Amino acid sequence: MHYKVAFIGFGTVGQGLAELLQEKASLLKQKYNLECSVVAISDIQKGSVFQEEGLDLNKILPLAKEGKSLESYSAGQKGWDSLKTIAESNADIIVEATYSNFDTGEPALSHFRKALELGKSVITTNKGPIALAYPELINLAQKKGGSLRFEGTVMSGTPTLSLATEALAGAEINSIEGILNGTTNYILTNMEAGRSYNEVLKEAQELGYAEADPTADVEGWDALGKIVILANVLMGANLKVSGCNRVGITALTQNDIEKAKQEGKRWKLIASARKIDEEIEAGVAPQKLSLDDTLAGISGVTNAVKLTTDTLGQVTMVGPGAGRKETGFSLLSDLLAIHRLRK
Amino acid sequence: MHYKVAFIGFGTVGQGLAELLQEKASLLKQKYNLECSVVAISDIQKGSVFQEEGLDLNKILPLAKEGKSLESYSAGQKGWDSLKTIAESNADIIVEATYSNFDTGEPALSHFRKALELGKSVITTNKGPIALAYPELINLAQKKGGSLRFEGTVMSGTPTLSLATEALAGAEINSIEGILNGTTNYILTNMEAGRSYNEVLKEAQELGYAEADPTADVEGWDALGKIVILANVLMGANLKVSGCNRVGITALTQNDIEKAKQEGKRWKLIASARKIDEEIEAGVAPQKLSLDDTLAGISGVTNAVKLTTDTLGQVTMVGPGAGRKETGFSLLSDLLAIHRLRK
Numbered sequence: 001m002h003y004k005v006a007f008i009g010f011g012t013v014g015q016g017l018a019e020l021l022q023e024k025a026s027l028l029k030q031k032y033n034l035e036c037s038v039v040a041i042s043d044i045q046k047g048s049v050f051q052e053e054g055l056d057l058n059k060i061l062p063l064a065k066e067g068k069s070l071e072s073y074s075a076g077q078k079g080w081d082s083l084k085t086i087a088e089s090n091a092d093i094i095v096e097a098t099y100s101n102f103d104t105g106e107p108a109l110s111h112f113r114k115a116l117e118l119g120k121s122v123i124t125t126n127k128g129p130i131a132l133a134y135p136e137l138i139n140l141a142q143k144k145g146g147s148l149r150f151e152g153t154v155m156s157g158t159p160t161l162s163l164a165t166e167a168l169a170g171a172e173i174n175s176i177e178g179i180l181n182g183t184t185n186y187i188l189t190n191m192e193a194g195r196s197y198n199e200v201l202k203e204a205q206e207l208g209y210a211e212a213d214p215t216a217d218v219e220g221w222d223a224l225g226k227i228v229i230l231a232n233v234l235m236g237a238n239l240k241v242s243g244c245n246r247v248g249i250t251a252l253t254q255n256d257i258e259k260a261k262q263e264g265k266r267w268k269l270i271a272s273a274r275k276i277d278e279e280i281e282a283g284v285a286p287q288k289l290s291l292d293d294t295l296a297g298i299s300g301v302t303n304a305v306k307l308t309t310d311t312l313g314q315v316t317m318v319g320p321g322a323g324r325k326e327t328g329f330s331l332l333s334d335l336l337a338i339h340r341l342r343k
Numbered sequence: 344m345h346y347k348v349a350f351i352g353f354g355t356v357g358q359g360l361a362e363l364l365q366e367k368a369s370l371l372k373q374k375y376n377l378e379c380s381v382v383a384i385s386d387i388q389k390g391s392v393f394q395e396e397g398l399d400l401n402k403i404l405p406l407a408k409e410g411k412s413l414e415s416y417s418a419g420q421k422g423w424d425s426l427k428t429i430a431e432s433n434a435d436i437i438v439e440a441t442y443s444n445f446d447t448g449e450p451a452l453s454h455f456r457k458a459l460e461l462g463k464s465v466i467t468t469n470k471g472p473i474a475l476a477y478p479e480l481i482n483l484a485q486k487k488g489g490s491l492r493f494e495g496t497v498m499s500g501t502p503t504l505s506l507a508t509e510a511l512a513g514a515e516i517n518s519i520e521g522i523l524n525g526t527t528n529y530i531l532t533n534m535e536a537g538r539s540y541n542e543v544l545k546e547a548q549e550l551g552y553a554e555a556d557p558t559a560d561v562e563g564w565d566a567l568g569k570i571v572i573l574a575n576v577l578m579g580a581n582l583k584v585s586g587c588n589r590v591g592i593t594a595l596t597q598n599d600i601e602k603a604k605q606e607g608k609r610w611k612l613i614a615s616a617r618k619i620d621e622e623i624e625a626g627v628a629p630q631k632l633s634l635d636d637t638l639a640g641i642s643g644v645t646n647a648v649k650l651t652t653d654t655l656g657q658v659t660m661v662g663p664g665a666g667r668k669e670t671g672f673s674l675l676s677d678l679l680a681i682h683r684l685r686k
Binding site: 024028032163166167169171172292296297298299311317318319320325329333336337341 | 371501505506513637639655658661663671672680683
């Protein structure tokens with residue numbers, strides 16, 4: 001099967017996928033009979049280019065990496081905006097990798113709607129539209145015959161959604177607990193080793209784990225977006241980020257952490273969702289775990305999610321939660337899932 | 344889609360699946376559009392019964408649980424042996440749940456061959472034939488159009504194989520390490536709490552975790568069978584149990600365990616497979632892990648497998664490795680995988 005792909009947004013994650021498509025082209029063909037052409041890229045900063053027969057990634061990727069305009073590429077149609085690229089290119093799969101906006105979901109939400117309306121498939125790492133409008137979007141996809149996959153919205157390439165919806169098909173998920181933000185877990189791990197919050201935050205920023213403005217991580221917004229996605233997709237909830245409890249790690253003191261240590265416990269920022277009567281509640285808050293809890297053993301930037309099921313009890317998956325290649329891989333795994341479930 | 348299923352072997356695991364098919368019938372129909380009739384059961388001790396239009400599980404399950412002959416069921420054809428049941432019943436899916444034999448794979452290997460030769464699909468928890476003859480069997484399945492799924496051969500219902508072959512499709516697995524035997528992990532966890540090997544083994548036997556003859560567990564045979572399956576299926580190896588290194592836990596003393604504790608380490612029985620040059624080596628041996636290793640934190644009868652991949656680094660899955668319902672679920676998840684990948 002041959003797929004034609006258009007990238008909307010071509011930053012780190014989009015480039016990560018493009019690199020994997022190059023590196024793994026022969027594996028994908030031999031092992032999975034999957035071939036792929038990138039027919040268009042539209043990026044608000046890097047410009048836009050469309051070439052019906054497929055762009056030459058050996059020429060386009062260096063332009064993106066060197067910060068040059070994609071419009072200096074030697075062939076193809078230039079200057080289309082994102083919506084025109086979705087509608088008028090011959091792509092059948094849209095890779096939406098613009099920034100996440102949890103208030104309006106835009107501009108990504110309009111990209112999703114346009115693509116799905118046209119019966120195209122969307123694969124994405126963009127948390128905003130999924131957290132805000134999953135039921136609407138999955139209905140639209142089903143009605144128009146496209147697919148919507150978004151593995152990378154939760155634990156980058158660690159296949160949480162695929163585990164739960166495919167590998168664990170037939171099991172009912174009654175609750176979810178996870179360490180879904182690597183930055184805060186890195187900070188807590190290092191504070192337990194005796195260092196101060198400010199010192200570790202600064203180091204995390206230098207290492208590229210934390211943003212210059214760390215609010216989304218340390219106040220729990222990022223983890224909350226992810227648990228809302230998990231609750232809505234895996235437990236059939238219809239939650240909004242704005243309606244959930246959220247406590248970050250900024251109120252935790254060195255003293256709290258020491259005290260937990262003396263009790264044989266450990267603070268972790270836990271995102272959780274559970275059924276209470278027939279309602280589903282989700283939220284984020286620091287929790288003091290005993291050391292024999294699997295989640296207590298997750299250190300540094302690693303993420304983990306623990307699913308409590310009816311037939312299997314607890315199943316936990318541990319893996320990376322961020323990274324260029326890792327998140328690029330989540331998109332490749334979405335593409336392979338579409339291919340696997342269609343052929 | 345409606346499937347017709349025959350059980351070859353109807354002990355704990357087979358009954359576990361039959362119960363799930365009853366309990367989850369409406370979920371399977373509504374959520375996955377999957378319906379299932381059990382048309383035949385053939386068990387060397389319980390007898391054999393075939394009914395073309397489907398047996399009544401409400402009547403058959405109590406007979407099995409009460410230890411009565413299935414041939415006292417009020418309808419259907421009685422007395423067929425396993426091979427005749429496979430060949431002459433109208434089942435399209437054969438549930439092979441007889442005992443595992445790592446020397447010859449029999450009688451299960453003949454059951455597999457007969458079913459696959461006829462283009463039927465096989466779902467199984469039987470480690471013997473998979474550890475001994477996976478390449479032959481998967482080729483036969485592909486040639487004749489049937490499927491062969493065996494999730495329950497590794498970590499009962501915890502979906503290790505499905506994780507690796509589907510959710511992680513596109514990633515290359517470079518090494519595998521796991522705690523794949525719950526009995527030995529239970530013994531080591533309790534020895535670390537200061538109890539003696541003999542005392543804990545006796546308790547494990549009373550709790551049903553260990554067999555009366557504990558050799559297969561404590562000498563590492565069970566874990567070795569599982570890592571050979573993982574290496575052959577996930578890494579393309581062609582290993583036999585007989586050609587691999589195997590050290591069990593019986594030589595570990597209370598003193599070894601205390602010494603490790605003082606070093607901030609912990610003994611675990613680790614099954615592993617890795618590429619060395621272009622060869623794949625697999626084996627089982629006790630290893631002293633530092634406490635920040637994810638596998639060091641796995642206590643009691645819980646199992647875990649850590650996959651080291653090219654694109655994602657390490658991904659670990661933790662879950663139950665045994666149990667009536669859990670292992671029955673592995674067969675349900677095989678059935679759903681066949682359904683998902685075909686429809």
